[in-house]
Amino acid sequence: MSRLCFDYGHGGEDSGACYNGRKESDDVLSIGRAVAEEVKRYGVTVDETRSSDATVSLNDRSNFENRNTYDYFISFHRNGFKPEVARGVETYTYLNARAKSKSLAGKIQTSLVALGFTDRGVKEANYHVLRETKAPAVLVEIGFIDNSGDNALFDSKRSEIIKGLAKAILAQVGVDYIEVSAPTQAESGQTLYRVMAGSYSVRENAEKQVKKLKSSGFDACIMIFN
Structure with missing residues (x-):
């Protein structure tokens, strides 16, 4: 590093x-x-x-x-x-x-x-x-x-x-900065913070980013927006 x-x-x-x-x-x-x-x-x-x-x-x-x-x-x-x-x-x-x-x-x-x-x-x-x-x-x-x-x-x-x-x-130095979005209010009243690390039109590219984040120790998943 x-x-x-x-x-x-x-x-x-x-x-x-x-x-x-x-x-x-x-x-x-x-x-x-x-x-x-x-x-x-x-x-x-x-x-x-x-x-x-x-x-x-x-x-x-x-x-x-x-x-x-x-x-x-x-x-x-x-x-x-x-x-x-x-x-x-x-x-x-x-x-x-x-x-x-x-x-x-x-x-x-x-x-x-x-x-x-x-x-x-x-x-x-x-x-x-x-x-x-x-x-x-x-x-x-x-x-x-x-x-x-x-x-x-x-x-x-x-x-x-x-x-x-x-x-x-x-x-x-070749490290991607991960954007942290504004807090949202969950149904239970708990405040959640969503982390965005890119938006992709090709699913394969999204999957590669998720894999990269997980390999670096970040919990990540794909969310679909239309």
Whole structure:
């Protein structure tokens, strides 16, 4: 199974970008750890360069990653420029990055743009955590912390951001994300949660998906809808 290294930017004495009492270090720790919990549900191992509001140097971050072998290194950030001037998301790879880095960056960027963030594109940069890490690496800037519109999206669509990032990361490592539908009320009054893992016009394809889910330990069956 895949092993990932998650890096939550700044922390401790380094708050990162700040605006109206809001800290980048807090935002990325919160959202990043939630994404980690989501992907871990699928058996993916996630190690974190920090798990609290602690000061971690750039060297400590890259050294942490270099001590192990990871499939990907993902650094979470929020941008800053001038109050209410810039907005949007951008995802970075190192200069002349490997195909795997570019592929993951593209998936992450697409997932966030789909939620309403302005698309600032996939870019290259000579950042320490991209340059000094061994695994294919990306750094994502989840909107501008000094833009009220981006903050509104970050807060109101928190669950969608977590889900979108998790889906993008899982897709890159070859794991299918399983959608959980809204709860329905059973006749007995008990709330049930139905899990959807795809809809198929060909029964054979549906049967293959059920077999795949069962082999992964999920209880699955075919339900017919007209």
